[in-house]
Amino acid sequence: MRNADKGLEMIVVGIDVGSKNIKIVALRDGEVAARVNVSSGFDQAESARVGLEKAAAELGIGFDQFDFAVATGVGRKAVAFADHVLTEVAADARGAVELDPEARTVIDVGADEARAIRIDGGGKVLDFAVNEKCAAGAGAFVEAMSRALEVSLETFGEISLESTESIPMNAQCTVFAESEVVSLIHSNTAQKDIARAVHDSMAGRVSAMVRRAGLHGVVVIGGGVAHNVGFVKALKDTLDVAELRVLPHPEYLGALGAALVAADKAAEGASIADEA
Amino acid sequence: MTKETQEFWRWSEKNWRAPGLDWRDASVVAAGIDVGSVSSQAVILVDGELFAYHSTRTGSNSPDSAKRTLAGAMEGTGMTLDDVNHIVGTGYGRVNVPFANRAITEIACHARGANFMIGPTVRTILDMGGQDCKVIRCDEKGKVQNFIMNDKCAAGTGRGMEVIADTLGVSVEDIGRRSFEIDEEPAPVSNVCTVFAKSEATALLKVGWSINRVLAAYCAAMAERVAGLIDRLGMEPDFFITGGIAKNAGVVVRIERLVGRRAVPLPEDTNFDPQIAGALGAALFADALYRKEQRVAAAR
Numbered sequence: 232m233r234n235a236d237k238g239l240e241m242i243v244v245g246i247d248v249g250s251k252n253i254k255i256v257a258l259r260d261g262e263v264a265a266r267v268n269v270s271s272g273f274d275q276a277e278s279a280r281v282g283l284e285k286a287a288a289e290l291g292i293g294f295d296q297f298d299f300a301v302a303t304g305v306g307r308k309a310v311a312f313a314d315h316v317l318t319e320v321a322a323d324a325r326g327a328v329e330l331d332p333e334a335r336t337v338i339d340v341g342a343d344e345a346r347a348i349r350i351d352g353g354g355k356v357l358d359f360a361v362n363e364k365c366a367a368g369a370g371a372f373v374e375a376m377s378r379a380l381e382v383s384l385e386t387f388g389e390i391s392l393e394s395t396e397s398i399p400m401n402a403q404c405t406v407f408a409e410s411e412v413v414s415l416i417h418s419n420t421a422q423k424d425i426a427r428a429v430h431d432s433m434a435g436r437v438s439a440m441v442r443r444a445g446l447h448g449v450v451v452i453g454g455g456v457a458h459n460v461g462f463v464k465a466l467k468d469t470l471d472v473a474e475l476r477v478l479p480h481p482e483y484l485g486a487l488g489a490a491l492v493a494a495d496k497a498a499e500g501a502s503i504a505d506e507a
Numbered sequence: 508m509t510k511e512t513q514e515f516w517r518w519s520e521k522n523w524r525a526p527g528l529d530w531r532d533a534s535v536v537a538a539g540i541d542v543g544s545v546s547s548q549a550v551i552l553v554d555g556e557l558f559a560y561h562s563t564r565t566g567s568n569s570p571d572s573a574k575r576t577l578a579g580a581m582e583g584t585g586m587t588l589d590d591v592n593h594i595v596g597t598g599y600g601r602v603n604v605p606f607a608n609r610a611i612t613e614i615a616c617h618a619r620g621a622n623f624m625i626g627p628t629v630r631t632i633l634d635m636g637g638q639d640c641k642v643i644r645c646d647e648k649g650k651v652q653n654f655i656m657n658d659k660c661a662a663g664t665g666r667g668m669e670v671i672a673d674t675l676g677v678s679v680e681d682i683g684r685r686s687f688e689i690d691e692e693p694a695p696v697s698n699v700c701t702v703f704a705k706s707e708a709t710a711l712l713k714v715g716w717s718i719n720r721v722l723a724a725y726c727a728a729m730a731e732r733v734a735g736l737i738d739r740l741g742m743e744p745d746f747f748i749t750g751g752i753a754k755n756a757g758v759v760v761r762i763e764r765l766v767g768r769r770a771v772p773l774p775e776d777t778n779f780d781p782q783i784a785g786a787l788g789a790a791l792f793a794d795a796l797y798r799k800e801q802r803v804a805a806a807r
Binding site for chain 2 (some may be wrong): 250375403404410
């Protein structure tokens with residue numbers, strides 16, 4: 232018997248199975264009660280189960296005591312225990328409008344994929360554009376470049392803000408850009424300027440995708456790459472917008488959206504049960 | 508070399524010299540230098556005949572790489588730079604060949620080189636280089652009529668192959684052979700992004716695929732990508748493949764299966780290497796340009 236049926240609080244969960252990490256958000260009566268982030272590893276189904284067990288333990292309930300589970304993300308079909316699956320676009324839109332009701336353009340940049348979604352005031356998806364084919368427009372790009380520069384991802388983002396010189400990068404492809412960064416290092420280009428060049432280059436590709444979806448109204452950004460201050464600055468400049476709002480806990484955007492949908496579904500189920 | 512420091516991407520450099528040909532008796536010595544993004548080649552022609560060639564890795568400095576590869580071709584012949592009548596530079600670093608009389612695009616040079624290697628029947632040339640891939644249509648004289656290229660993305664290039672060699676710890680020269688040592692042809696990995704293909708390859712190993720099977724899936728992806736480029740330009744026989752990847756049967760055979768046509772093999776009685784097609788074309792241009800100069804000078 233589920234919690235809600237016993238007159239207890241309603242606990243639902245959203246699971247976002249990304250290419251690199253699995254993010255889980257649990258809601259207790261509509262409020263965020265747990266956030267869990269585990270590595271996707273090679274067995275997404277197993278990693279998702281481990282993550283869910285962690286979330287359940289934090290809530291002090293059993294693994295199978297969630298009222299409703301919704302999975303999203305590239306590996307969403309691997310989540311056997313999900314009651315429902317949701318596309319990343321729908322999950323992002325739902326999460327973004329909850330975190331910032333003014334949001335009209337939602338950007339989500341993950342490890343291997345990026346999305347731009349245009350929504351209306353009700354969170355309805357009007358249009359979207361996705362890059363899932365090329366690492367150059369996603370987090371993997373910046374990660375590879377910071378590795379070539381041998382600095383942490385965090386430092387890489389920060390030093391980029393200190394750059395005073397804008398240098399163009401010729402390579403688009405992540406593999407070619409790595410060689411280009413190495414030659415920039417060899418020609419004694421300052422690390423901060425290389426970092427900025429990398430962020431500018433990636434911002435160019437992400438902003439092209441945003442324009443395909445249509446840039447309008449308040450622009451918000453989620454996904455793990457939103458933690459990168461250097462990229463966020465470069466994207467704001469490239470989009471030429473007055474403000475680019477970083478959503479709170481950006482990497483959990485999709486998982487939150489999935490959890491909110493789970494809460495809706497659980498409530499629907501409960502009302503059907505009441506009528507019966 | 509220990510396994511950790513072994514450079515799996517490294518392909519062997521090549522040096523060849525025509526036996527019994529003496530450049531000192533020649534009236535025209537012409538050279539072509541192809542400075543690519545990954546490898547550099549030099550070809551020397553003596554009275555229009557192939558005399559020597561050399562292939563080496565391109566360093567961070569293009570003029571140096573040009574000098575190094577030409578020096579490699581001349582080594583042991585007694586020839587010096589002063590003995591060469593005319594030099595044409597080509598390839599990605601062609602404007603940085605310090606001693607070149609002229610720079611000509613690698614597209615024109617590959618077509619010209621392929622025409623010399625195979626003859627006037629060649630119409631479609633696939634050049635698979637280190638950092639780009641081109642399909643070139645030419646006429647019976649080796650003159651370019653149309654071309655299409657991918658120079659934006661590592662998928663379908665030699666660099667992409669080097670990446671997988673390093674990832675799987677297989678020498679780049681063994682990939683082709685090993686990719687056929689499998690029971691059944693697997694589905695290709697991602698044919699759009701080398702970074703994603705690399706992650707896929709690692710994941711497939713984890714789930715128990717053999718290295719050879721992963722290599723097959725990778726070669727198949729590269730072949731798919733390149734076959735798509737050929738389809739866009741259209742295939743008109745004869746079909747010939749140049750560039751370093753022409754030596755990787757794992758990719759070549761899979762391209763042939765996809766386009767439904769065999770590539771013309773190099774004649775057995777020659778010592779051509781498909782990787783020198785660009786430099787050879789440049790040398791042929793150098794030879795022709797020098798003869799033309801001489802004719803003009805004589806007519807004055």
